[in-house]
Amino acid sequence: MSGETENQNISATPRVPNLVWYAFGIAVVIFYFFGLNVPLLGPDEPRYSQVAREMWQTGDWITTTLGGFHWFEKPALLYWSQAAAFSIFGVSEWTARLGPAIFGIGTIVSVWLIARTEESVTGRKQFAFFATLIAATTLGIMVFARGASFDITVTFPITASLACFYAYDRGGKRLGLAGFYFFIGVALLAKGLIGIVFPFAIVGAYFVLSWRWPSRGLFGSLIWGPVIAAAVASTWYLPMYARHGWEFIDEFFLQHHFARFTSNKYQHPQPFHFYFWVLPLMTIPWIPLFFPGLWKALNAIFHRRGAETQRSLSTVSSTPLLLFSLSWLAIPLFFFSFSGSKLPGYILPAVPATVLLTSLYAYGKAAESLRWRNAIFGLAGVTLVVVFLIVAFALPKFADHDSVRALISAAAERGHTSELVVGFDTVQHNAEFYAAGRLLRTEDGKQRRFDKETEIADFLTGSQKDQILIIAPLKRTETLTNSEVISAELLGDNTRYGIFLVRKR
DSSP states (O other): OOOHHHHHHHTSSSHHHHHHHHHHHHHHHHHHHTTSSOOOOOOOOHHHHHHHHHHHHHHOOOEEHHHHHHOOSSSHHHHHHHHHHHHHHOOSSSHHHHHHHHHHHHHHHHHHHHHHOOOTTTTHHHHHHHHHHHHHHHHHHHHHHTTHHHHHHHHHHHHHHHHHHHHHHHHHHHHHHHHHHHHOOOOOOOSSTTTHHHHHHHHHHHHHHHHHOOHHHHHHHHHHHHHHHHHHHHHHHHHHHHHHHHIIIIIIIIIIIIHHSSSSSTSOOOOTTTTHHHHHHHHHTTTHHHHHHHHHHHHHHTTHHHHHHHHHHHTTTTTTTHHHHHHHHHHHHHHHHTTTSSSGGGGGGGHHHHHHHHHHHHHHHHHHHHHHHHHHHHHHHHHHHHHHHHHIIIIIHHHHHHSHHHHHHHHHHHTTOOOOOESSSSSOTTTHTTTOOBBBOTTSBBEEEEEEEHHHHHHHHTTOOOOEEEEEEEEEHHHHHSSEEEEEEEEOOOSSSSEEEEEEO
8 A cells, every 4th residue: 555545544543632531731731740659569669768768858859868878779760759758848758759640650751752753654743642641641650750760760751861862863952862872861860870871872873773874963962972971970970989989889879770780689580581471461452453563663653565564563563663662662672581680561662662563553443434533542441540549449458468567557556666677587677667667687687577476585685675666577577476485466467477576584
């Protein structure tokens, strides 16, 4: 089918009134800020939030600490967003997650900007709305924008940097190129070296797939652009190095960049193909459109077998955006597949690329029939409603069982607000936020744990403490309450763990 006929297909897509899109945008913003006040989940959210709280309490926005000990695992952007929210709105779970929610919305807006830039797609304004619709209702973005994590924090500036580059590549505006380097600097502040590795690698792969050389202006920007990125990143890296020297270099770069990538030092092993199934799951509920969109795109670029493939992509089969999206998808996917340490959130920076590929395919299908358009809108609407109901009703119950907030509150209701908190047969990193300043630590700053009742009794004797609070699995209740060397009273539980007031007999 000719390109002219394909353009007619796209232009046949029913126009959606602006009022509908405005209403959808308001609904998305409300959704992304809704339900952020559930207890902090897992080990990371509480630790990161406590680092930010200590930053806010001490007024030191450079040195990152946890429990007063140096914590140089991650850079400062997430902590800055949390500390700023604490300063304005007070300390809470909602303010701890406010920054990531904003970063999630920023990622969606960046996807819209990229789609809006693609001139080769007829009706690009409507296409941009489709891309926004899909981005806002993609599981990976929805989930990670609701958590105090570095994954969405770095996904936003990487997406914004690539949006700026694409605006330059398609329109030649030098301001876009400056934005590319500016957001690389922000990405360096968000999660370290991948903030510069990914944008440059994706852009390089894009030119390779396009079979063309970068423009003279892009080559020239290699002289002044890194200065912008370095200036932004140096707001934290420079004073950190000035204060802490080799300690910072060793822990931040050598241990948490290179050792994490090349080894299983941090106990997150997964097979090579891990992200080849995790990434598609991130695209829920759009998997039925993502897979055929990816398949058709690969066929169109590498095989170009006949007019049917071209027609099914509705003029987008050879657009720069498709090449750009494939490059964007491939770089994080293969980079992290070779990593010795793998967590699901690592692959999040590739999700905007899946959104763009899915949107290209979905927009083409919407041009074919009103039924497809209504199905896409319906799926997006149902997704928002279902996730809203989960956040409103199911998530709080799960969070109460996962978090120690209820345990610390149960002890406080009995007047126990100052006793040391120690784990028995467990280490509760979730307690970093909820029992801040009361956790018993080893000399290197790690939480101390007890495994025998005699260890608790010896500590009470040696420290001359009358009583402490012990968090323990409920299956160890009899061990504590029937001990001959300590007395233990169960103050509350979250169905998994209990909190005990323990004294020496």
